[in-house]
Amino acid sequence: MxxxxxxxxxxxxxxxxxxxxxxxxxxxxxxxxxxxxxxxxxxxxxxxxxxxxxxxxxxxxxxxxxxxxxxxxxxxxxxxxxxxxxxxxxxxxxxxxxxxxxxxxxxxxxxxxxxxxxxxxxxxxxxxxxxxxxxxxxxxxxxxxxxxxxxxxxxxxxxxxxxxxxxxxxxxxxxxxxxxTRSMGVALTSCTVPAAGKPTFSLGEDEMEMGVGIHGEPGRRRVKLASADAIAEEMLGAIVGDLSLTSATEVLLFVNGFGGTPLMELYLMQDRARKWLDGKGIKVARSLTGSYVTSLDMAGCSLTLSVLDEQAKALWDAPVHTPALRWGM
Amino acid sequence: MxxxxxxxxxxxxxxxxxxxxxxxxxxxxxxxxxxxxxxxxxxxxxxxxxxxxxxxxxxxxxxxxxxxxxxxxxxxxxxxxxxxxxxxxxxxxxxxxxxxxxxxxxxxxxxxxxxxxxxxxxxxxxxxxxxxxxxxxxxxxxxxxxxxxxxxxxxxxxxxxxxxxxxxxxxxxxxxxxxxTRSMGVALTSCTVPAAGKPTFSLGEDEMEMGVGIHGEPGRRRVKLASADAIAEEMLGAIVGDLSLTSATEVLLFVNGFGGTPLMELYLMQDRARKWLDGKGIKVARSLTGSYVTSLDMAGCSLTLSVLDEQAKALWDAPVHTPALRWGM
The missing domain is CATH 3.40.50.10440 (Dihydroxyacetone kinase; domain 1)
Structure with a gap:
């Protein structure tokens, strides 16, 4: 460790x-x-x-x-x-x-x-x-x-x-x-809990855990590493299907890092997710990119979509002043 | 990779x-x-x-x-x-x-x-x-x-x-x-450049690179893993000596993650660095904690001290509105 x-x-x-x-x-x-x-x-x-x-x-x-x-x-x-x-x-x-x-x-x-x-x-x-x-x-x-x-x-x-x-x-x-609001995550590596001293789970060099939880709990299946595009498509497909989103809906797109993934990759996922949503006619009206809901040092990310009506958009935009989120003041 | x-x-x-x-x-x-x-x-x-x-x-x-x-x-x-x-x-x-x-x-x-x-x-x-x-x-x-x-x-x-x-x-x-302004870093793992496809350098399971650069360049020496306290002491000792800081100086303390280290550990380093500086009579008047100057997915952190006079403090506090730093507006 x-x-x-x-x-x-x-x-x-x-x-x-x-x-x-x-x-x-x-x-x-x-x-x-x-x-x-x-x-x-x-x-x-x-x-x-x-x-x-x-x-x-x-x-x-x-x-x-x-x-x-x-x-x-x-x-x-x-x-x-x-x-x-x-x-x-x-x-x-x-x-x-x-x-x-x-x-x-x-x-x-x-x-x-x-x-x-x-x-x-x-x-x-x-x-x-x-x-x-x-x-x-x-x-x-x-x-x-x-x-x-x-x-x-x-x-x-x-x-x-x-x-x-x-x-x-x-x-x-x-x-x-x-x-x-719906989310789905993928892990490229395990996290390591300090008190355990070793990784929570093990993944092969060419594997990822699709649908992983934020404690490294098992997801849907362990699969071969895939491209960012394929990952975005699988996660967004599940989310959009679950929300029964139709085109012309406005959403907040949140690309969340799990702690071990650099910002460069998170913005790449932001790009690929936007492109996919754009193809479905779903409009990204607001977004957030960063490691905000993490699993210690786990590499990977989650995608979250939240449907925005006018009220939700105004409340999202409202001033906030916290250690990790700060805008409008 | x-x-x-x-x-x-x-x-x-x-x-x-x-x-x-x-x-x-x-x-x-x-x-x-x-x-x-x-x-x-x-x-x-x-x-x-x-x-x-x-x-x-x-x-x-x-x-x-x-x-x-x-x-x-x-x-x-x-x-x-x-x-x-x-x-x-x-x-x-x-x-x-x-x-x-x-x-x-x-x-x-x-x-x-x-x-x-x-x-x-x-x-x-x-x-x-x-x-x-x-x-x-x-x-x-x-x-x-x-x-x-x-x-x-x-x-x-x-x-x-x-x-x-x-x-x-x-x-x-x-x-x-x-x-x-003076900094020093430590790496617990290497970063991996996408085009290279493999880690830039290799570190044993019980080793760290003290004084590492932000591209994984060699630092001062490769040493056995040490406690957060020992790491903070070595890095701050070098910085404070180089700046010839005396007690009662006011500083900005910046704990920077290299991309693969979770916020929980960075705040722990913030705590240990503050305790060490406090012991020297150096006052942390401002601080920043997070992964802002990274090396892809490298685990580790750097500590930076910047001496604050009244002008520097006012300019640091002045409103900023960028994707990664935002306050005062």
């Missing part, structure tokens, strides 16, 4: 400390590092809280700030955070208008956020995200997995929360965006 | 096309893809033009936009752009106040930018950057190499150009920032 770390047990703490120090103008770290929260609580605003296992950085802590999340709870690498982390976060950022937990669909996360919601004193709702079209059930999932589309839901719902939407509206909006 | 590409010969063109389409609100691609330029030319402003071999994305094209570069000339991977690219870029973004070429110190780049400057019709100056303390001469370099500090010079000089500073002042400012 080759990583820039000290002791394996200190990885998360030292990484969070560096993150909090580097972005002290935006975030602050909760006691015992239970959560990362926005510096300012806005009275009367619904609090948006997400979280999950670490190793997907900048998700979720990198999205804490104006126009996106109020707090994020980091678990150990690829391990769910605990209910007491979520409850401590909810208490710290309570603005008096309720809390919305944004949860990727993995059994541990769903269970722990549900426990935290049950024990809460104020109004709490949960939104479960499941944008991955690759597989129906998976290693830690009943139903579909929540993957890179999470960023899009957090951005759009975050903008709506910032303008003052109430808890019920935000949950409904998030559910609608989730249902209009 | 495992990469998200089609034919090796199409990598740069397809990547540039994706980049230009994704950021069409900010940039446009020159004819024959000779350069990436800002959409708007500002009359009366000195034009800042950089460039170099591709494979270091987002450097340089990702820094084209308001408050930073006017144009960037991408060569093939790890290969200098040609003088006709630089001249075409200079013509396209000429605002009537002269052109400043910002050049990393590699023989091919220096020679080609010098040829372009000689053939120019209007006033042209060149600024040579050489922030790497690791080695004195290297594979393609006489003197020190220009590495991640380039981003800092481009940001600070870019802000000064935006406010209307003249050509001579900008060159002097850039030279001063360059002389106050």
């Amino acid at each position: 080759k990583k820039l770390i000290n002791a394996v047990d200190d990885v998360l703490a030292q990484s969070l400390d560096g993150f909090a120090a580097a972005h002290a103008d935006i975030v602050t770290l909760g006691e015992e590092r239970k959560f990362v929260r926005r510096r300012q609580v806005k009275p009367g605003k619904v609090a948006l809280i997400s979280g999950g296992g670490s190793g997907h950085e900048p998700l979720h802590a990198g999205f804490v700030g104006f126009g996106m999340l109020d707090a994020a709870c980091p678990g150990q690498v690829f391990t769910s955070p605990t209910p007491d982390q979520m409850m401590a976060a909810a208490e710290a950022v309570d603005g008096g208008a309720g809390t919305l937990y944004i949860v990727k669909n993995y059994e541990g996360d769903v269970m722990n956020f549900a426990m935290a919601a049950e024990m809460a004193s104020g109004p709490v709702e949960s939104l479960i995200l499941d944008d991955d079209v690759a597989v129906e059930n998976s290693t830690w999932t009943t139903g579909r997995r929540g993957v890179a589309g999470t960023l899009i839901v957090e951005k759009i719902v975050g903008a709506a929360a910032e303008r003052g939407d109430d808890l019920a509206s935000l949950k409904a909006l998030g559910a609608r965006v989730n249902s209009h | 495992k990469k998200l590409i089609n034919a090796v010969d199409d990598v740069l063109a397809q990547s540039l096309d994706g980049f230009a389409a994704a950021h069409a609100d900010i940039v446009t691609l020159g004819e024959e893809r000779k350069f990436v330029r800002r959409r708007q030319v500002k009359p009366g402003k000195v034009a800042l033009i950089s460039g170099g071999g591709s494979g270091h994305e987002p450097l340089h094209a990702g820094f084209v936009g308001f408050g930073m570069l006017d144009a960037a000339c991408p060569g093939q991977v790890f290969t200098s752009p040609t003088p006709d690219q630089m001249m075409a870029a200079a013509e396209a973004v000429d605002g009537g106040a002269g052109t400043l070429y910002i050049v990393k110190n590699y023989e091919g780049d220096v020679m080609n930018f010098a040829m372009a400057a000689e053939m120019a019709s209007g006033p042209v100056e060149s600024l040579i950057l050489d922030d790497d303390v690791a080695v004195e001469n290297s594979t393609w370099t006489t003197g020190r190499r220009g590495v991640a500090g380039t981003l800092i010079v481009e940001k600070i000089v870019g802000a000064a150009a935006e406010r209307g500073d003249d050509l001579a002042s900008l060159k002097a400012l850039g030279a001063r920032v360059n002389s106050h």
